[in-house]
Amino acid sequence: QKNLSILSPEQIELGKMLLETGQGHLFENWPDPGVDDDEKKSLLAQVSLLNSSYPGGLASYIKTARELLADSKAGRNPFDGFTPSVPSGEVLTCGDDNFIQYEDTGVKEVQNAAFVLVAGGLGERLGYKGIKVALPMETTTGTCFLQHYIESILSLTQASYKHAQGESQRDVPFVIMTSDDTHAHTLQLLESNSYFGMKPTQVKLLKQEKVACLADNDARLALDPNNKYKIQTKPHGHGDVHSLLYSSGLLKEWKDAGLRWVLFFQDTNGLLFKAIPAALGVSATKEYHVNSLAVPRKAKEAIGGITKLTHTDGREMVINVEYNQLDPLLRATGHPDGDVNCETGYSPYPGNINQLILELGPYIDELSKTGGAIKEFINPKYKDSTKTEFKSSTRLECMMQDYPKTLPPSARVGFTVTETWLAYAPVKNNPEDAAKVPKGNPYHSATSGETAIYRANSMILRKVGVKVDDPITQVFNGQEVEVWSRIVWKPKWAVTFSDVKRKIKGNNSVSQKSTLVIKGSDVVIEDLALDGALIVDSVDEAEVKVGGSVCNKGWEIEGIDKDSGELPEEVRIRGFKIKKMEQLEKLYGESGKFLLKP
Ligand code: UGB
Secondary structure, eight states, X not given: OGGGGGSOHHHHHHHHHHHHTTOGGGGTTOOOTTSSHHHHHHHHHHHHHHHHTSTTHHHHHHHHHHHHHHHHHTTOOTTTTEEEEOOOOEEOOTTSHHHHHHHHHHHHHGGGEEEEEEOOOOOTTTTOSSOGGGSBSOTTTOOBHHHHHHHHHHHHHHHHHHHHTTSOOOOOOEEEEEETTTHHHHHHHHHTTGGGGSOGGGEEEEEEOOEEOBOSTTOOBOEETTEEEEEOEEOOOTTHHHHHHHHHTHHHHHHHTTOOEEEEEOTTBTTGGGTHHHXXXXXXXXXXSEEEEEEEEOTTOSSOEEEEEEETTSOEEEXXXXXXXXXXXXXXXXXXXXXXXXXXXXXXXXXXXXXXXXXXXXXXXXXXXXXXXXXXXXXXXXXXXXXXXXXXXXXXXXXXGGGXXXXXXXXXXXXXXXXXXXXXXXXXXXXXXXXXXXXXXXXOBHHHHHHHXXXXXXXXXXXXXXXXXXXXXXXXXXXXXXXXXXXXXXXXXXXXXXXXXXXXXXXXXXXXXXXXXXXXXXXXXXXXXXXXXXXXXXXXXXXXXXEEEEEOOEEEEEEOOTTSSOOOHHHHTTTEEEEEEEOEEEEEOSSEEEEEOO
């Protein structure tokens, strides 16, 4: 009461709301006016931000928290009444006719799409101090994830225009969700690299705010132990992307501009864009409101399982069940072994890789009802079995793939499975944890993320008839990986399987020790025998044909001891570096036709 005089009317209203929702402890022991007034005002300014950045406001946050905390204390399971079964979806095999057809359809649709990257996570599991999108995706060229994503979107858009024949060309929007942990660095990375060739007006950064921490089962907001005028906050999860897109007004803007699709993806998957065109083709062909891309999942792998859930009351949904929930759900529903591989060597539940394609119209309709709020969960760590006290404060969390949970049964929700080698190689685990991954399960490390790029490109070249040598097995940072020829190309050379097929002619071979980097857009490889390193770059106006026999000492993958000396972090976490001994490197900087045939 005494302090009302120092607060604005809006702050007084917020204070009342807090008192009504059982948060009086926030104001306990406040000194008289004149002492700590700025600090008191800053607490209410923080409350105002927490209130405005949560759909429904803080009162709604506290209400949901109480309900979920009560459920958690009572041991109620969010899947009560649901039986899991294996759903059926579209299965794609890279390079077959079906794949090519879907890819073709998908490319046409790209100009009607908006791309959304969720990049607010700090990557604590990876133990990397910088932002993850700045990490090199592979170290042969040093291209970082963000550059690759942007160049892929630009090249896909170009390819889409070619199909459009005369329709007006639009710059497809690209949104990046950041957080306080990643925002400034992401902006700096973009600005210092001229947005990697994208128009700055195409790119929008939306920053997610953290949510208030909860101190106990009554959902009392937790104060910072070192500052009684500050509420502790923690990240709310990638599910925030929906409410941010909705409240930013972008969805409406996109709809008015005639867009039809919104594609979501995560921060460190260097393979994803190889599967995006075909997956978008599936969405367009099957008219899916929601399509999630999935890959075969190894039991206990830290990716969610796409599951069909059938309730005793008849409700059905196909939804991601997160990796920590799948095992208990299976055990509770008649599968005593829980999350185990079946006879294929994989879990029968396809693995969610959080690449979601939503149809914009139904998406807006749904968000108009929910404001973008996503079903949340809570994961308190209790001090003991009485479940009365927490070890540390907790908070509500939400995941972007839970969006379909509120959809009506009429919604068309599907998924598309494709090969892991083609579509999924995230960089999430630090070397120490990766080395402990059970044999046969993927490492999800910087080491496996990079070697997977070479494997995918080698496999694609094999599919179009190039004789690429078998890989050798090597161990880096305690992880056994296949090392294929280091084959890398820019998205502007090939952004679909069909592009690769068109640009590779005749009889070609690449030895295991080789490195092949194709940077120019109009480069045709014809009758090339490569045993060494070859790097070809060209301006868009140059037509280059590359063939003949290229033989030199090449570039070698050299293992390093991660614990020795002062290694840059991005080298340390992969356990190897590229040793450049000898190469043939050509740049065609003018228009014209050129032949490179040593
Ligand atoms: N992210 C945010 O933008 N904000 C946040 O508050 C948190 C994260 P993680 P996770 O495909 O590999 C997900 O931590 O959550 C971004 C799926 O839930 O890498 O453990 C962050 O920057 C799981 O089902 O992954 O697991 C990153 O881009 C499975 O699909 C993204 O969200 C798994 O990813 C994911 O964050 C996977």
